[in-house]
Amino acid sequence: MANPNPTNASVTLDPRGQGPDVPWHLKESRAPVFDEVTVLSDQLEVKGSIPPELNGRYIRNTANPQTGWTEHWFIGDGMLHGIELQNGKATWYRNRYVRTPQYDNPGVDRLELALDKETFTFDHSVSAANTHIVGHGGRILALEEGSFPYEVTPDLATVGPHTFDGVLTGPFTAHPKFCPDTGEMLGFGYAQVEPYLTYYRVSKSGEMVQRTPISVTGPTMMHDMAATRDHAIFMDLPAIFDFELAMKGGMPIRWSDDYPARFGVMPREGADADVQWFDVKPGYCFHTLNAVDEGDETVVYGMRVPEIWRDSSAMEMNETPDPESSPRLHEWRFNRATGAVSERYLDDESGEFPRIPASKQGHDFRYGYSLGITGAGNDTSGMGGAVFKYDLANGASKEIHAFPAGHEPGESVFVPAENGTSEDDGYLMTYVWKPETDTSYLVILDASNIKADPIAEIHIPRRVVSGFHSSWVPDNR
Numbered sequence: 079m080a081n082p083n084p085t086n087a088s089v090t091l092d093p094r095g096q097g098p099d100v101p102w103h104l105k106e107s108r109a110p111v112f113d114e115v116t117v118l119s120d121q122l123e124v125k126g127s128i129p130p131e132l133n134g135r136y137i138r139n140t141a142n143p144q145t146g147w148t149e150h151w152f153i154g155d156g157m158l159h160g161i162e163l164q165n166g167k168a169t170w171y172r173n174r175y176v177r178t179p180q181y182d183n184p185g186v187d188r189l190e191l192a193l194d195k196e197t198f199t200f201d202h203s204v205s206a207a208n209t210h211i212v213g214h215g216g217r218i219l220a221l222e223e224g225s226f227p228y229e230v231t232p233d234l235a236t237v238g239p240h241t242f243d244g245v246l247t248g249p250f251t252a253h254p255k256f257c258p259d260t261g262e263m264l265g266f267g268y269a270q271v272e273p274y275l276t277y278y279r280v281s282k283s284g285e286m287v288q289r290t291p292i293s294v295t296g297p298t299m300m301h302d303m304a305a306t307r308d309h310a311i312f313m314d315l316p317a318i319f320d321f322e323l324a325m326k327g328g329m330p331i332r333w334s335d336d337y338p339a340r341f342g343v344m345p346r347e348g349a350d351a352d353v354q355w356f357d358v359k360p361g362y363c364f365h366t367l368n369a370v371d372e373g374d375e376t377v378v379y380g381m382r383v384p385e386i387w388r389d390s391s392a393m394e395m396n397e398t399p400d401p402e403s404s405p406r407l408h409e410w411r412f413n414r415a416t417g418a419v420s421e422r423y424l425d426d427e428s429g430e431f432p433r434i435p436a437s438k439q440g441h442d443f444r445y446g447y448s449l450g451i452t453g454a455g456n457d458t459s460g461m462g463g464a465v466f467k468y469d470l471a472n473g474a475s476k477e478i479h480a481f482p483a484g485h486e487p488g489e490s491v492f493v494p495a496e497n498g499t500s501e502d503d504g505y506l507m508t509y510v511w512k513p514e515t516d517t518s519y520l521v522i523l524d525a526s527n528i529k530a531d532p533i534a535e536i537h538i539p540r541r542v543v544s545g546f547h548s549s550w551v552p553d554n555r
Contacts, residue, residue: 103151107486107511107544110142117171126534130166131496134552136507140545141208144184155181156208156220158234159542161520168536176207176220176228177236202226202249203239209252210547214263215284221252242286255305258437264310268300270319292350295338299331304369304378306440311369311378312342315362317386333388343376343412356412356419362386367432367446374415381430382408404428424474429466431489444471445502447490465490467528479528486511493550502526509542518542
């Protein structure tokens with residue numbers, strides 16, 4: 079078979095990625111694309127009108143294996159897909175791999191690349207760089223929780239690993255939180271050896287000003303965190319690293335019935351001794367929506383599942399998922415004065431990839447947005463067919479924007495309107511896969527009225543891989 083990737087002549091498509099036995103994470107909207115292209119404005123069909131105030135780039139990060147095969151959805155090579163908007167026009171779409179040692183060594187086991195077997199230390203520049211993309215301190219960073227961030231340019235070219243002038247020596251989360259008051263970026267890194275967890279605080283201008291080890295029970299997979307105006311919140315939950323699984327390749331995380339489930343609440347500039355731990359019902363949360371302090375209580379909102387990866391780490395998605403075992407919006411309340419905990423589900427339908435307006439991070443908020451998982455909004459065989467808008471002031475009631483049958487949106491990003499007057503005065507952006515043509519489009523919705531027809535659609539004569547997380551990176555980032 080001819081090499082499908084002209085950017086790396088040594089790569090050939092792995093035959094396991096073909097035929098009827100292809101795994102879920104390599105099918106349909108998630109199937110890898112192999113070439114890097116630039117599509118200019120004359121090839122981008124626009125329906126509706128792009129708001130002229132939107133000047134910047136919408137970028138999605140995706141797991142896109144060069145060889146056509148990975149054992150798990152989470153470990154493919156990072157590929158960025160971006161559309162630039164300027165003065166009411168779409169000027170370009172482009173997709174680019176993030177150039178990392180993993181990219182330079184296609185098909186080579188990551189542990190073999192990263193682990194020094196003599197010193198038993200890890201090279202954290204070895205990365206998939208495939209999970210998130212954020213702008214902070216004048217930089218654009220591609221993130222993946224097992225490694226250093228990778229800096230890229232506004233046109234998606236790779237600059238290289240970013241270590242905050244050498245202060246960062248271990249992994250950095252794919253889910254930092256950004257304080258709208260101070261401009262700080264709060265993050266963490268988890269590891270397979272002690273210290274299992276380290277908390278980081280980065281100034282508005284991009285200097286790492288705090289690096290604090292935090293004591294947790296063991297080598298847990300901590301995918302996300304939460305933050306209020308005054309506290310950082312850590313989730314020490316029963317998904318733990320297994321070295322034997324790591325040696326076999328694939329995803330080295332398994333569920334443990336013996337590992338305690340708890341949340342830690344710490345003052346944002348605090349130390350390990352300041353963390354107050356609260357036991358919770360066993361479960362897992364990949365993604366938090368927001369957190370707020372209400373008097374003596376710290377309240378966390380996120381997408382909870384009862385467990386993950388007990389028998390295997392497979393990420394199959396059913397057409398009609400069981401809400402009881404799927405992620406749903408959940409509320410945890412922690413009373414810092416009494417130690418009391420209460421928790422409850424807020425929705426009976428499945429959702430994931432929750433987002434809020436950046437200005438409401440850690441603040442009292444009313445609205446949140448998520449991807450409606452398969453079976454919600456319309457029928458599809460993929461990830462989801464709807465965008466949810468939750469109203470926390472009304473019992474987390476929700477409105478739904480359902481896409482045409484079979485069309486698959488991804489994570490929606492809120493972009494505030496210029497001179498907006500209300501919390502939901504702005505736009506929601508997401509890429510949507512159109513299966514009948516195997517192409518994608520960027521949709522712009524009115525966040526204050528998501529049931530309405532889209533404000534604009536920018537149609538790309540290509541498929542954008544269904545990936546993980548996205549950001550709007552404005553020109554004045």
